[in-house]
Amino acid sequence: MTDTLFPLNTGAKIPALGLGTWQSEPGQVKKAVSHALSVGYKHIDCAYVYGNEDEVGAGLAEGFQSGIKREDLFVTTKLWCTYHSRVEENLDLSLKSLGLDYVDLYLMHWPVPMNPKGNHPNLPKHPDGSRDLDTSWSYIKTWKEMEKLAKTGKVKAIGVANFSVKYLEELLHDATVIPAVNQIENHPYLPQQDIVDFCRSKGIHITAYSPLGSTGSPLMKEEAIQEIAKRHSVSAGAVLLSYHVARGNSVLAKSVTPSRIEENRNIIELESSDLKALEKILKDKGVTRFVHPAFGVNLGFPDKQ
Ligand SMILES: NC(=O)c1ccc[n+]([C@@H]2O[C@H](COP(=O)([O-])OP(=O)(O)OC[C@H]3O[C@@H](n4cnc5c(N)ncnc54)[C@H](OP(=O)(O)O)[C@@H]3O)[C@@H](O)[C@H]2O)c1
Numbered sequence: 351m352t353d354t355l356f357p358l359n360t361g362a363k364i365p366a367l368g369l370g371t372w373q374s375e376p377g378q379v380k381k382a383v384s385h386a387l388s389v390g391y392k393h394i395d396c397a398y399v400y401g402n403e404d405e406v407g408a409g410l411a412e413g414f415q416s417g418i419k420r421e422d423l424f425v426t427t428k429l430w431c432t433y434h435s436r437v438e439e440n441l442d443l444s445l446k447s448l449g450l451d452y453v454d455l456y457l458m459h460w461p462v463p464m465n466p467k468g469n470h471p472n473l474p475k476h477p478d479g480s481r482d483l484d485t486s487w488s489y490i491k492t493w494k495e496m497e498k499l500a501k502t503g504k505v506k507a508i509g510v511a512n513f514s515v516k517y518l519e520e521l522l523h524d525a526t527v528i529p530a531v532n533q534i535e536n537h538p539y540l541p542q543q544d545i546v547d548f549c550r551s552k553g554i555h556i557t558a559y560s561p562l563g564s565t566g567s568p569l570m571k572e573e574a575i576q577e578i579a580k581r582h583s584v585s586a587g588a589v590l591l592s593y594h595v596a597r598g599n600s601v602l603a604k605s606v607t608p609s610r611i612e613e614n615r616n617i618i619e620l621e622s623s624d625l626k627a628l629e630k631i632l633k634d635k636g637v638t639r640f641v642h643p644a645f646g647v648n649l650g651f652p653d654k655q
């Protein structure tokens with residue numbers, strides 16, 4: 351099941367399992383990417399704001415030198431918030447760092463334009479420490495700019511990340527191009543079924559992030575998940591990643607540890623009783639969202655009202 355591919359509304363296919371690179375430290379990420387490619391990963395998730403695309407690019411280059419073809423890989427990167435009014439400029443910076451002339455998917459990282467002329471290139475803040483947003487620009491205008499990228503040949507598909515149903519409805523009202531993907535936090539503590547169902551109804555593919563609960567993989571310690579893992583003689587990580595493939599969604603697992611990069615490829619077929627047990631976790635433990643930057647904006651997520 352590791353080599354499962356999911357169809358996108360562009361006609362292309364996205365590999366079910368991707369390597370995440372957020373917080374993959376310089377000095378580690380090149381090796382992580384190169385190792386992932388050498389053990390069969392076909393999908394790499396990047397972002398301009400991760401500040402490590404040069405090294406990711408070096409890891410990709412090692413893969414190409416070893417004979418891996420560009421067209422066999424699916425590479426995603428993301429437009430950062432301070433570049434909403436400079437879309438192609440930000441894409442070009444990422445392509446240069448990655449050493450690529452196109453990406454398979456370009457995502458709007460967050461639907462929140464930030465001040466491009468603020469006191470920091472990526473995270474401008476006001477004197478009170480709150481984030482300095484660009485209220486003169488809207489994420490809808492950003493999307494219209496992203497729609498223009500298709501004709502440059504630099505992107506194979508465009509999409510969004512961290513979009514709630516409310517924001518998607520607003521975007522679809524003015525969109526000409528339907529996003530190919532919505533990349534959202536997703537795991538048994540935050541299944542976001544409302545967004546998953548809405549996207550499915552609009553032909554938008556879901557990619558799950560922070561499937562292990564992000565830094566330190568706290569979800570691996572969840573008793574119910576360990577029980578399922580024991581039943582199948584696999585790791586808790588395999589259960590947490592297989593959960594998304596069973597739901598028809600692709601999933602991103604970040605690691606810079608070679609043994610874990612290999613272990614995370616072990617996607618298994620979960621039984622309906624396993625999925626029921628995973629769904630029960632939410633009822634028992636309630637919602638937990640691990641990634642919620644302090645933009646100071648209501649992003650429309652029911653658990654953050
Ligand atoms: N669009 C967005 O806004 C957004 C937000 C968050 C994440 N993402 C994407 O999604 C990716 C994944 O999410 P994430 O990085 O937040 O967290 P994650 O993949 O849920 O968890 C990463 C953590 O789990 C550890 N880990 C990985 N495999 C493991 C294993 N088999 N056993 C035990 N621990 C393991 C990693 O440690 P080591 O690295 O030390 O092995 C790291 O501490 C990101 O890297 C990024 O590409 C996107």
Ligand SMILES: O=C(O)[C@@H](O)[C@H](O)[C@H](O)[C@@H](O)CO
Nearest residue numbers: 372397399459641642643644
């Ligand atoms: O503080 C932030 O806005 C960033 O660190 C984001 O949380 C981060 O980029 C995640 O969205 C990971 O993709």
